[in-house]
Amino acid sequence: MGTNGSTMLEPLRQGLPPVDAASVSSSASCALPARYEAVRGARQFTSVTLTQWNLSERFDDVALVVSELVTNALRHALPAGPPREQPLDPPVRLHLMRWAGRLVCAVRDPSPDTPAARGSGEDFAAESGRGLFLVESFSDSWGWHPLAGTLHGKVVWALFRLGERPR
Template sequence: MRQLTTWARSTGHPGYSETLPREPESAATARRLVRASLSVWELDELADDTAVIVSELVANAVQHARRESIRITIERPGAALVRIGVVDFSRVRPKRRMPGPGDVNGRGLALVDELAQDWGTELLPWGKRVWAELHGKDEG
């Protein structure tokens, strides 16, 4: 079921996407794809935060989506801007919760909010994309 896609962006930087099974183990594959993309773009300083973010977004999709697959997207819309996304077949928008001190679950979007410069949800005709943006060091 895995399919890796590469496309050219107007910035001249490729984008990457991969369809993965909707299972917890896909977070590890998503982290590898993110780290490889950032390495190619020489934005390694974003690797740790981006890996945490993609893990949390995959975990949400695994828990709440409806079909057997999810899609990971990694784009570089600007020289120092990276946008990651997780696409699934549910149109229900994620909600950031404030977990209590003993809660094990519910911290994912709080982490995304803390680590990303911006994040949100795009509704699609058949589902949604939850995305996050991170900024690397400015060139020049």
């Protein structure tokens, strides 16, 4: 997570969604229940949203990143013990935001813990811990920030540049 692009991403560090309506051309968000089936719902929401924004060709990369971010959030947001419904305050929320030349997907969760990617010497074949490695590989940049005010937890985001794709 380098410093290049940090100015461009500054609004994300202030909380989501950015309030500058002029800079965000489109945004959408959905609350996700604290159940692992929510990952499928997040992918469907992403598919519908990207289709509306004429970005269907980016679905594979974006959906993979969304799946990893939501899975990580649920892993930390799910209470131990039997699942219980929390209809008033779903713990995890997915935001998709589009600017002229970039797309950001961001996932809010109630955990204050810092997201940590595996170190280069660790086992990338292991199921747990490779999510942020995939996020880093498939997005142009990613990061996170703690929530401020009355909201508890954090937001983890990933940015995709739109337009020409290097292949």
